Amino acid sequence: MISLAIFTSNMKVPSVRILLGDVFEDALGSVRTILTANTMVVRIRLAMHGPRNNKFFHIVAMNAKQARDAKPIETLGIYKPSADHPDGQKTKTVEWSAQRIKYWLGVGAIPSSSAVKLFTQGKILPPDSKFHPKARKVSTSV
Numbered sequence: 348m349i350s351l352a353i354f355t356s357n358m359k360v361p362s363v364r365i366l367l368g369d370v371f372e373d374a375l376g377s378v379r380t381i382l383t384a385n386t387m388v389v390r391i392r393l394a395m396h397g398p399r400n401n402k403f404f405h406i407v408a409m410n411a412k413q414a415r416d417a418k419p420i421e422t423l424g425i426y427k428p429s430a431d432h433p434d435g436q437k438t439k440t441v442e443w444s445a446q447r448i449k450y451w452l453g454v455g456a457i458p459s460s461s462a463v464k465l466f467t468q469g470k471i472l473p474p475d476s477k478f479h480p481k482a483r484k485v486s487t488s489v
Contacts, residue, residue: 388412391451392459393426394419403427406443406462408451423447426465445471 388411393404395415404426407419424443432438448471452458458466458478466472467479 389420389451389454389456390459391423391448391456391462393461401429403430406448406465408456411457421447421451423451441465441469443469445469 389408390411391406391408392415394407394409395402395404397403405419405422406424406426408421408423409417409419424441426443427440429437430440448466452472458472460480463472463476463478467474467476472478
């Protein structure tokens with residue numbers, strides 16, 4: 348639930364707590380309804396970095412309206428899809444802070460589909476979490 352504190356100079360009560368969707372009478376006597384609040388949607392997603400043939404990704408928490416490579420709120424880890432292994436093999440490596448990822452998921456951050464795949468492989472998200480896409484029903488009607 349989101350709550351807003353309304354302060355006006357001519358109010359006798361120092362503050363009034365109004366919840367989203369509440370109807371209230373403002374200082375001028377007109378009736379208003381709180382429909383929106385200034386909230387920031389945080390997404391956990393991958394930010395691409397590196398040269399053309401050696402890409403790596405930062406796992407970041409950032410405002411959903413910002414560009415992919417904008418400054419994040421917090422960097423949660425690094426994903427290297429083609430890191431060189433000492434014996435000549437290409438391996439995928441992920442370094443992350445599971446505690447911080449769980450924190451951001453707990454406060455309502457929405458992971459991207461690629462982040463959900465990584466978190467499922469790393470056992471941060473269970474396979475049946477609410478972030479996994481639902482299977483579509485196939486229509487059998489002709």
